[in-house]
Amino acid sequence: MSRVCVGVDIGGTSVKIGIFTTEGIIQKKWEIPTRKEESGIHILEDVALSIQHTVSEMKLGMEEIIGIGIGVPGPVVNEKKVIQCVNLGWENVEVADKMKELTGIENIKVANDANVAALGEMWKGGGEGYKSIVMVTLGTGVGGGIIADGKILTGSNGAAGEIGHVTVNPSETVVCNCDKRGCLEQYASATGIVRETKKALEHTDKDTVLKKAEHLSAKMIFDAAKAGDEFAKEMVENLGYYLGLALGTVAQVVDPEAFVIGGGVSRAGDILIKTIERYYDKYVMMALKNKTFCLATLGNDAGIYGSAKLILD
Incomplete structure (x- = not known):
């Protein structure tokens, strides 16, 4: 398999995760629960561990992931920082930096969930x-x-x-x-x-x-x-x-x-x-x-x- 990228959609109930080829062909998708206790401090840890586990199951190395994109239910600044996500209990969370720390992957981009849904529909959906x-x-x-x-x-x-x-x-x-x-x-x-x-x-x-x-x-x-x-x-x-x-x-x-x-x-x-x-x-x-x-x-x-x-x- 060629190098892959990961798409993450964090919702108030569950986190959806998908592994894609660079051509946009989905290789695997799954969900994990969104743990919102303690102001959502465990959410990114859970996502990182889940990605690492699935990548290992697929017999891939983390070095084969070219990046992780993350959609969150709130405003995002500079594709990095979440100002506030009421549904997750987040305030001023440096999402990109935290995921880099947890996964070792440098290329992390974050955006509002509605915006990434629009981007997805333009890329491979009704707006293709x-x-x-x-x-x-x-x-x-x-x-x-x-x-x-x-x-x-x-x-x-x-x-x-x-x-x-x-x-x-x-x-x-x-x-x-x-x-x-x-x-x-x-x-x-x-x-x-x-x-x-x-x-x-x-x-x-x-x-x-x-x-x-x-x-x-x-x-x-x-x-x-x-x-x-x-x-x-x-x-x-x-x-x-x-x-x-x-x-x-x-x-x-x-x-x-x-x-x-x-x-x-x-x-x-x-x-x-x-x-x-x-x-x-x-x-x-x-x-x-x-x-x-x-x-x-x-x-x-x-x-x-x-x-x-x-x-x-």
């Missing part, structure tokens, strides 16, 4: 073939990553690409998790569309199957819309409006070639993509219309692919 993409992840929250000319756009504090906190409704009174009001995440996440639908159900006289749902979910709303439920279709239109507005705003600044939509809500498929496209075109200038919108394809592996790609750039 493009060099400039915006990825939006629609899950419990709304994450985002911006790739410009093949490189992650990080910003001065590592916080660029936080698309979920673009303000789309200045009149909102409920506070978002980020302490602002009217963020995209409050409307376009899985929890957001459910929240908006529940509010609308209190005031509608329309007949809808959603009134009978004991535990309303985003999937139920999309399924009902696909089946022709007029009220559910209005809720999907509402979601598309907010996403189209926000992504139109982003496009006016970064002018990507394509948008890649991922996360659990993206499983709705074409109905979601077509609705976003329609509203997006309403909120951009002529030169930015008719962008490509596509679905992410790497799923939970996007982070390890993108982290590996950090090393190869």
Whole structure:
């Protein structure tokens, strides 16, 4: 086997790890639990030991690893230092230096998890073939990553690409998790569309199957819309409006070639993509219309692919 690189995606519950060839072919992937006790002091130790053990099992030497890329759920400065990861209990952690110390590998690069997911999708996923993409992840929250000319756009504090906190409704009174009001995440996440639908159900006289749902979910709303439920279709239109507005705003600044939509809500498929496209075109200038919108394809592996790609750039 030729020399390899390692992609690591540190999440609040588990750490995903993959070993890749320099051509981007995955050789092995696995997960370990994220030990968050004692302010997450054991996480990097666990990752290093797991990599060393697996490399040995594969009959490779650590000297055959050209580098380790790491995605973390928080802002990163200079591809090295994590300012804060609330989900991990980290504050001001020199991740790159610590991993160098633990593994003996010099080439360590660190980036925000949403950004590396976007990089992974550009490299080997839904955005393959493009060099400039915006990825939006629609899950419990709304994450985002911006790739410009093949490189992650990080910003001065590592916080660029936080698309979920673009303000789309200045009149909102409920506070978002980020302490602002009217963020995209409050409307376009899985929890957001459910929240908006529940509010609308209190005031509608329309007949809808959603009134009978004991535990309303985003999937139920999309399924009902696909089946022709007029009220559910209005809720999907509402979601598309907010996403189209926000992504139109982003496009006016970064002018990507394509948008890649991922996360659990993206499983709705074409109905979601077509609705976003329609509203997006309403909120951009002529030169930015008719962008490509596509679905992410790497799923939970996007982070390890993108982290590996950090090393190869």
